[in-house]
Amino acid sequence: MNEESPELRFGVPVWASLLGWALAIGFMGFYFHVAHAVMRGLAPSFGIDSGAIATATFGTIAMGLGIVWLVFIAELPEMWFLHRRPHRLVKDGRCPMCGHPVRAAGVNKCGECGADVDHLPPSYAVGWRAVKRFCIALALAFLVGTISAEIVIAADERSMRSTVRSMNSQAGITATGKPLEITFSRRWPASFSRVDWNSEFGFRAVPIFSYGPGR
Template identity: 80%
Template sequence: MTDGSTEPRFRVPTWASILGWVLAIGFMGFYFHIAHAVMRGLAPSFGIDSGAIATATFGTVAMGLGIVWLVFIAELPEMWFLHRRPHRLMREGRCPACGHPVRVAGVEQCGECGGDVDRLPPSYAVGWRAVKRFCIALVLAFLVGTVTAEVVIAADERSMQSAVRSLNSKPRTSGSGEPPNLTFTRRWPASFSKVEWNAESGFRPVAIFSYGPGR
């Protein structure tokens, strides 16, 4: 967005501004959601684990550096309505502000909106206001993505606990012994991560990487 003031007659429709913000936050938020869920799957934990959440958050920030350019989606409405569209209308012989035909030679003002037909807004340039909006969109998308990922992870773990409670509530015949060991697979996109359960140790995430003997 340009730092200089733009003529009042050149405006971005409210619906276009909202759509730009929704698309920017939606696309980036979805990416952050996937990145955070994957990082949580790579850091074996079960339940609320501040260390695992902090590690996953740091990894999500690092993975998010590659999509910073997506914040420009929020600027697309302004690029079009305040810069690209007026130039196109002027080339077509129409008022750059309202689009009213002004092909008559010597006409300096639009008969519809009263604006100068040969006056265009300044070219688009990334200024301080644009950077500020980029940062706001990026932070909001990060919060949306990581929070929704944690909500989905918590719901997934509750479903595992519910399955175990359901198993334990079933009557056992004499000699059936302890409940069997169970292995759960986390939801996508962390479906590569597994959680084991047994009556002795409860829930235990399976380590993805092993650097020593055993798992």
């Protein structure tokens, strides 16, 4: 009686799974970072402004709809190791488990590991598991992106305050007797956003639609 081939058990290396999650969260996190920074620039404010932060957050969530097509991104390692790679090895005449040549001997079983060459996993298809993983990666990326954007914005505003302090402008009067004024540009990607500082009124975010020579 012939022994049956052991059931093929394809797996994903831990390093590949971790790398896939890191790339998914990193890529989408960068997207949310840019989106949140842009939305904060469109809702001008200076300092901690809960209204502006809430408005930017809702805008960032809306912009997240632009990456729903990346539903498979968290499963890239599975797509390769569990589906694409085994089929590719068999097509090249090799064992889908260990890569040992088998077709050259005209057999369907691997002489190295005993795997059945004809027992292959189905082609990849997006399912509930992919959607669930994508939602988890999306939520983590949203947190990473928005928090990192707020940290960069806070650092940018600290730099503006430091610049003003270094100018030693306590008197607030220029040589012409007028209050001192400075205009700052925020860091990329919100470099289109401006912040004015006046020695009498302090910092004030400038609405983007008020730009121009007549402002």
